[in-house]
Amino acid sequence: MKYLRTVSLIVAVSYVGIVSAAATDGATLAQRGNGHGAAPCMACHAPNGGGMAAAGFPRLAGLPDAYLRKQLEDFANGSRANATMQPVAQSLSDDERDAVADYYSKLPVPAQVPAPPLKNDVAQSGQMLATRGRWSENLPACEQCHGPGGIGVGDHFPPLVGQSATYIANELHAWQGGSRHNDPLQLMQHVAANLSDADITAISTWYAAQPMAPKEQQP
Template identity: 75%
Template sequence: MNRARAAWMVLFALCASQAWAGTPNGATIAQQGNGHGVAPCMACHGGDGGGQGAAGFPRLAGLPQAYLRKQLDDFANGTRVNATMQPVASGLSDAERDALAEYYSKLPIPMSAPSPAPAGDAAQAGQKLATRGNWTASLPGCEQCHGPGGIGVGDHFPPLRGQSAVYLSNQLHAWQQGSRRNDPLQLMQSVAAKLSEADIAAVSAWYAAQPAMPPKEPQP
């Protein structure tokens, strides 16, 4: 009996250790890829997860875990279209997507300097759209969903402040063109359709000039 019990304990420990060894590591995937054709995330999003603003690669560090996981799923299923991210997301297993989302959500937000603030009419237009919207066009302010200053709220409304103007502009155009359609209740598709090119440039530049901060937890 003792020998049988000991044998079962050894077998259990072996299986547990193999299962643990097979658990994907988000840091490893981010820095080295997954070993099955997916390149390291840091090649585009930086070693600290801060992104590459000029190239339009967003900051991932400190974004909500559930939001990051949903974006990976949506890239894979085509509700968010991007030629770079679709093969990456499709090449990741469920467990690898979970590991990456958790890893980036727990990274500290890099303390990089924000983009230069817009000036003149562009600054006023960007701030007005961000904080008050344009109610004559039935356009709410961005902070109605994304929180004061675009800090982000919960898992569905990500931070806008601290992301690059290139990235924010690209996303607003993607909503307009329908290559991104993974928003709750199609809110962003409706908002983006009412923005002019000047609006997009102004509000993107205004948010890019705001320093990044952790997102706000929604109130119960």
């Protein structure tokens, strides 16, 4: 009897260890969730991490590890408000957030879906704001922080190219309205406050229409 209890204990401990390991595996979390509040990431961000443009769910594949980790923390603590992501982030442990961020940062960037052609006035306005800004209103160019072509710079300024117009516009409105306030030195809050709705449409559609550089796009 004592032997059976010992064997049962060993099996139970082993099972817990297997479950715990699975729960902190990034691929498992992305495909199945963690079973206690965090839904599968792929349900909104697609199996390849490319996001769902029509719904405004962003691409995660290929984004910097540290950036993804910070966004999960900020969703959990409320500095980036989102009714879908907040409960998911709060249901992930620290190890699980690390695992998810690491997993998506290492995924290849999916092939880009061509965006609809832009009207000339929208294209001109979007390009001007992205590359030159509007200094008469102390509005810097987007690429001063996000890099030429919106390729992203470091861990704090993510790529804009390769994201959908819906997602970019939603985030600019979130910065503008204060539901997102997790930017370094409040840079994005200042930028968004100086944008009109027409500006936001121009910037978001212009970036969504820009092709990714070959080294960034890895189908």
